[in-house]
Amino acid sequence: MIRVVSWFSMFAVLVLVVTTLLLIALPRDPFRQPGETWRFGFLSGYSVRLLESGRYVDSNWCDVCLEERSFGTWRHTPEGYELFPDSGNPSWRLLRVEREGCSQLAGPPVRRGGEPVYFSREGDLCAARR
Numbered sequence: 001m002i003r004v005v006s007w008f009s010m011f012a013v014l015v016l017v018v019t020t021l022l023l024i025a026l027p028r029d030p031f032r033q034p035g036e037t038w039r040f041g042f043l044s045g046y047s048v049r050l051l052e053s054g055r056y057v058d059s060n061w062c063d064v065c066l067e068e069r070s071f072g073t074w075r076h077t078p079e080g081y082e083l084f085p086d087s088g089n090p091s092w093r094l095l096r097v098e099r100e101g102c103s104q105l106a107g108p109p110v111r112r113g114g115e116p117v118y119f120s121r122e123g124d125l126c127a128a129r130r
Contacts, residue, residue, distance in 0.1 A: 038094070038105050038119035048083070048094070048107075048119065050074055056083055080105055094119065102126030 035051035044062030051057070056074045059067055072085040080095040094105040097118070103126070105119040120126060 037122040039122055040107070040117045040119045046117070046119075047122075050081065058083075100126075 033049075033051050033053070035049050035053075037047055037049045039045055039047045041061070044060070044065070046058065046060050048056060048058045054073055054075070055071065057069055057071050059069045061067060070085055070087060072083055072087075074081050074083045077093070080093060082091050082093050084091045092108055094107050097104050097106045099118060102120065102124065104121075106116040107119055109116050
């Protein structure tokens with residue numbers, strides 16, 4: 001009887017260890033981690049999620065294109081935020097602005113010499129008015 005209990009105990013510990021390792025290895029959706037999301041666009045656009053951990057993920061979105069994500073770190077600046085991509089590309093800034101009575105972030109223009117893009121915070125009442 002003692003042999004059966006010891007085998008069962010070892011099996012239970014092994015299952016617990018394997019289950020724990022599998023849960024740790026699962027990818028976590030960064031859009032479900034604590035932070036705030038800023039978006040621009042209507043039928044297609046771009047999102048930046050600033051995670052509380054100091055990391056960010058940005059993503060394009062549209063109905064007929066493949067989603068592309070990139071990751072990096074961010075930090076507060078007096079004007080807004082500076083983002084540092086993991087890819088080694090140059091950093092870029094999101095500047096705090098007030099437009100039409102709403103707090104937004106101005107991002108770099110999509111085209112060289114174009115107008116800056118304006119991100120609205122997801123869940124803001126200002127974003128819902130548009």
